[in-house]
Amino acid sequence: MRRTPITCGTIALVATLMTGATYVCPARAATIIDEWASVKAPPPPELKPVTVDPKTTALLMLDLLQGNCGHRPICLAEMPAMKKLLDAARGAGATIIYSGFGNVPPSEIIKDVAPAANEPMIHSDADKFLNTDLDKMLKDKGIKSVIVVGTAANGGVLYTAGEAAERGYNVIVPVDGLSADDLYAMQFTVWDLTHATPTIVKGVTLTRLDMMKF
C-alpha cells in the first residue's frame, strides 16, 4: 500500500479543521536548484483518437522554417508524417495557416511542407495570436477547432495552443507533430498542455497523427 506523504499542506489543513487556528507553513529551506536531482516527471497523458470536421477546423503549421526546423533533427524526422497530415487536411478542404517569426517569407518554410499559393502566413513570436490577425482569420471562416503542430514545442506550439484554448477554440495537438531541441522541452510541453489551467485542460486534446481522421 502506498502512503500519502505528509506535507505541510496536510498539517495545515488538519490543524485548521481541528483547532480553527491558522497554521503557517515553515519557509522552504532548499531551493529548486538544491532539489534538482530528486525531481520526477509526472506520468504521461493519454492520447485520444480524433475525428476532424474539415469545415470548422484549421491546421496551424508553426515555424517550420529552414533556420529553425532545418537545424533540429527531431523536427526534420517528423516531416514525412507532417506531409501526410498536410495532404489529408488539404484533401478534406480544411483551412491551413502557416507562421514564422521576424519577416521570413513563405519560401523559408521546409520544402516538404511548403504552403500552397492560397495558404496564408502570419508572423509573431511564441504566441501567434499576439500582434496578428489570426483570431479574426479563424472567426471569419467559422473555425471552431485548431490543429497545432510545429516547432518549437515549448515556444510557438505551447503558447499558441494555450492561447487558442483560452480563446475558446477546441485545440488538437498530435504529439508527433511537435518538436524541440531536446526531449525534456517536449515532455514539459505535453505535460503543461494537460495541466496548465482549467480552460487549457478542457480545451486541449492530445493525440497522435495516425489517430486522426478527416
Next chain:
Amino acid sequence: MPVIQRLFLATTTMLLAALVSFLALATEPARAQNIVDQWASVKAPPPPELKAVTVDPKTTALLVLDLFKQPCNVERNPRCVQSLAAVKKLIDEARGAGMLVVYTAYPTASGKPTAKDILPEVAPREGEAFFVGFLNKYIGTDLEKTLKDKGIQTVIVVGTFAHGAVLATAGASAELGFKVIVPVDGMSSPTLYAEQYTVWHLANVPIVSSRTTLTKIDMMKF
C-alpha cells in the same frame, strides 16, 4: 490421409500463416517513437548556476505575481505558502530602497480580484500598482506603460505559478527589452517538476535566457 502427408500439410499451413503475418507487419508503415513513447527515458538537463545580483533601485521594479488565495493556498499550492516569508523579505527590501513594487492577480470564476485580495503576508501598500491579467501580465494592462514611464529597465519577477504567470511574464518582459531577475525561491508551482522546467526554460530558451539572471533572495543586494 497418411501421417506424413498430414504433417506436410500442417507445416505448410503454419509456414504460410507465418509468411502472411510477416508480410502484414512489413507493409504496415513503422511508426516513429513519439514523446509519449519515450516519456520514461527523458532526463532533466543539469541545473543552471545561481548568480549574485546587485539591483539599481531607480531603474528596477519588483513584480509580485498572483499571490492571492485562489492560486496560493496550502491545499492546492503549499510551496507558494512556504515562499511567502522570503517574498515578504524581498518586498521590504525593495520598498526600503524606494523601488517600484507592482502586484497582479487574475480573473477567477468568482469575479475580478482587487488589491485587497492579495495575501496579508505580502499585501500591497496604498498607492502600489495592481493589475489584473491572465498569464502574460502585459496583455490587456498598462503594465508596460507604468514601467516605461518610470524609466524601468529591469524587472524582478516573483510569485505563482512559476510555470504560468512567472514564466509568461518574465518571457514577455525579455521580449519587450527589459532585463529580468528571477530569484528561484520567490517563485512557486504546486510541483517541483513545473518549477524545475521554469528554471530550465529561463536559463536555456533563446531571447529570455540571454536577458534573465537566476538568483536567490539572499544573493540579491539593493
